[in-house]
Amino acid sequence: MSNKQIKMKPGRGQSVFAFCVGLVMTLVGLVAVIPTMGIFGVLWTLVAGGITVMHGLNAFSDKGIPTHEIIIEEDNHATDRQVFKEDEGEEEAGGKAEARLKEAKRLYESGLITRGEYENKRKQILEEL
Secondary structure, eight states, X not given: OEEEEEEEOOOHHHHHHHHHHHHHHHHXXXXXXXXXXXXHHHHHHHHHHHHHHHHHHHHXXXXXXXXXXXXXXXXXXXXXXXXXXXXXXXXXXXXXXXXXXXXXXXXXXXXXXXXXXXXXXXXXXXXXX
8 A cells, every 4th residue: 555645735825814813912912912921922922923923924925834643554565456356346245344344343342232232132143245
């Protein structure tokens, strides 16, 4: 399997809003928080400034800074499965049966069904194969 990574940045509208909020928070930090809170005010203002810069780049430039990452796992053997189409139905049924068996076992182990109900369901799934 190989992974494919996709990086995304927020939409322009969201970034413009966050940029405006960041500007206000930076100004509040400079005018009110630094004079009253000291070192905490400096940290506040730096964080607000960082948020403002990041969202400003995302809102007003094409480059921007991605804030989300999606990883897609790809199966390298997809072409092998396409060659053996007659086996595809059996593999799919086997996979579904395995998932149903695991679900039945989970229900039994969590106490949601009795031992007899679990055995009946297990027997039914195996007969369908």
